[in-house]
Amino acid sequence: xxxxxxxxxxxxxxxxxxxxxxxxxxxxxxxxxxxxxxxxxxxxxxxxxxxxxxxxxxxxxxxxxxxxxxxxxxxxxxxxxxxxxxxxxxxxxxxxxxxxxxxxxxxxxxxxxxxxxxxxxxxxxxxxxxxxxxxxxxxxxxxxxxxxxxxxxxxxxxxxxxxxxxxxxxxxxxxxxxxxxxxxxxxxxxxxxxxxxxxxxxxxxxxxxxxxxxxxxxxxxxxxxxxxxxxxxxxxxxxxxxxxxxxxxxxxxxxxxxxxxxxxxxxxxxxxxxxxxxxxxxxxxxxxxxxxxxxxxxxxxxxxxxxxxxxxxxxxxxxxxxxxxxxxxxxxxxxxxxxxxxxxxxxxxxxxxxxxxxxxxxxxxxxxxxxxxxxxxxxxxxxxx
Ligand code: PMP
Ligand code: GLN
Numbered sequence: 001x002x003x004x005x006x007x008x009x010x011x012x013x014x015x016x017x018x019x020x021x022x023x024x025x026x027x028x029x030x031x032x033x034x035x036x037x038x039x040x041x042x043x044x045x046x047x048x049x050x051x052x053x054x055x056x057x058x059x060x061x062x063x064x065x066x067x068x069x070x071x072x073x074x075x076x077x078x079x080x081x082x083x084x085x086x087x088x089x090x091x092x093x094x095x096x097x098x099x100x101x102x103x104x105x106x107x108x109x110x111x112x113x114x115x116x117x118x119x120x121x122x123x124x125x126x127x128x129x130x131x132x133x134x135x136x137x138x139x140x141x142x143x144x145x146x147x148x149x150x151x152x153x154x155x156x157x158x159x160x161x162x163x164x165x166x167x168x169x170x171x172x173x174x175x176x177x178x179x180x181x182x183x184x185x186x187x188x189x190x191x192x193x194x195x196x197x198x199x200x201x202x203x204x205x206x207x208x209x210x211x212x213x214x215x216x217x218x219x220x221x222x223x224x225x226x227x228x229x230x231x232x233x234x235x236x237x238x239x240x241x242x243x244x245x246x247x248x249x250x251x252x253x254x255x256x257x258x259x260x261x262x263x264x265x266x267x268x269x270x271x272x273x274x275x276x277x278x279x280x281x282x283x284x285x286x287x288x289x290x291x292x293x294x295x296x297x298x299x300x301x302x303x304x305x306x307x308x309x310x311x312x313x314x315x316x317x318x319x320x321x322x323x324x325x326x327x328x329x330x331x332x333x334x335x336x337x338x339x340x341x342x343x344x345x346x347x348x349x350x351x352x353x354x355x356x357x358x359x360x361x362x363x364x365x366x367x368x369x370x371x372x373x374x375x376x377x378x379x380x381x382x383x384x385x
Contacts, residue, residue, distance in 0.1 A: 005124075012345070013030040016343075016344055020336065023336040024340065025336040026342065026370060026374040027363075028362045028363045031168070032235040032236075032363075033365040034370060035233065038274055038281060041232055042270070044273045045269075045270035048270060049266045058090075058264075058268055059262070060257055060262055062241070062262075062268060063090070065268070065269055066271055067084040068272070069271070069275040069276055070082070086249065089252055089253050090239065091227075091242060093238035094196060096240065096256060097225040097241065098196060099121070100253075101242065102128075102129045102160070104252045105160055105192055106160060107159065108131070110158075110159035111133075111157045112131045112161075113134045113136060113161050115136055115145065116355075117137075117138070118133075119168050119196070120348065136153055137352050137355050138172055139355060140308060140317075141306075142172075143167070143171070145178050147178065160191065160192045161182065162194045162195075163194070163195045163196070165209070166197075166199035166209065166312025167312070168198075168199065168313050169313075169349060171313045172311065172312070173203050173208075179210055180215060183212060183215035183218050187217040192223070194222075194223045195212045195222060197225065198226050198229065198240075199230055201231045201285060201286065202314055203312040204286065204293060204311055204312065205311055207311040223248050223252065225241070227240030231285070232271065233365075234271075237267040238263060239263075239268060239271045292365065292366070294309075295364070295372070296316055296374075300316065300375065303379055303382060304322050305318040305319065305320060306322055314364055315361050315362065315363055316364060318360050318362065319359055320358055327358070328357060328358055328360045329348070329357075331345065331360055332344065332345045332360060338382070339377045341381075345359070345360055
């Protein structure tokens with residue numbers, strides 16, 4: 001194996017989902033919903049397959065209907081004016097968009113600043129691009145962005161700020177002031193920004209999702225990434241997209257065309273339809289996940305865990321030390337056999353292992369009775385010594 005892949009190992013999601021299956025555990029690890037997305041979208045995919053019109057390679061940049069729906073979505077929710085023909089690129093999920101953007105924009109030796117804990121593909125893709133990862137740690141209990149640390153981390157080798165809001169795994173939603181400071185820094189130091197906004201519609205307590213591309217000076221230097229997986233409960237469809245200037249889209253497309261070229265033919269028209277659903281769909285999604293957040297947070301708190309309720313995403317972070325554990329990895333490896341529940345240790349998302357060691361992430365995108373059953377299994381299992 002090439003040196004640049006050393007240390008990447010197996011993703012924690014594969015390890016923990018396999019453990020959930022082999023132990024018959026409730027899987028609150030890997031983030032995927034256990035109910036289907038909008039019926040009209042599912043029917044549209046079936047109709048697209050049956051029509052015979054979407055079963056071969058779609059155009060490299062994605063079908064027109066989806067690119068227009070993405071452009072329309074950016075205008076409808078954020079007032080962003082995006083040209084569907086030159087400023088949108090459809091990808092194989094946000095994962096490919098992240099990989100292609102980093103491969104397209106990072107020279108070997110360039111520094112990429114990323115918020116730690118970081119989604120695990122960031123570290124892998126920065127490494128595959130030959131870049132150097134520079135983490136800025138979001139620290140418990142509030143996981144806010146330390147703007148002084150961010151400013152201090154920028155050097156003459158910094159090329160890209162890789163931002164993620166709402167942030168996986170902490171649930172932090174960057175505020176207007178934080179984002180304005182990031183934007184100012186990017187402009188002042190002439191940095192490109194890759195912003196992963198896959199949880200854009202999953203925010204709670206009135207925290208607004210503000211795309212970085214809406215801030216002054218950012219439209220020209222920002223690659224915005226999102227996907228259908230979370231918004232429409234179809235993580236297996238892997239339909240994502242990039243919005244950026246024509247030059248940046250062309251760069252990302254150059255890399256993307258030699259990764260998958262295209263994917264998800266019949267899912268593209270279905271996601272185009274879903275993006276156009278009325279506000280009631282988006283409000284209903286948020287309300288449903290808010291109730292699940294509160295259900296799981298209350299349950300985990302009742303077990304004695306320190307709970308950090310998230311403002312966004314469908315993950316909640318806890319500190320396991322009040323239960324007498326100090327190591328989240330050990331805790332998560334013990335949990336399936338002891339309780340029949342799977343969770344994800346934060347530590348794997350950090351360079352600074354000590355910052356993540358006692359933290360564990362739980363997904364709440366599950367049916368209410370599944371969340372309640374998980375809490376009861378934990379209560380029973382943890383009580384047994
Ligand atoms: N970014 C973040 C922050 C994620 O949590 C995920 C996974 N759900 C992705 C990207 C990947 O998205 P996709 O499944 O669309 O590839
Ligand atoms: N994004 C999902 C999570 O954080 C999992 C994605 C994956 O399995 N790679 O749980």
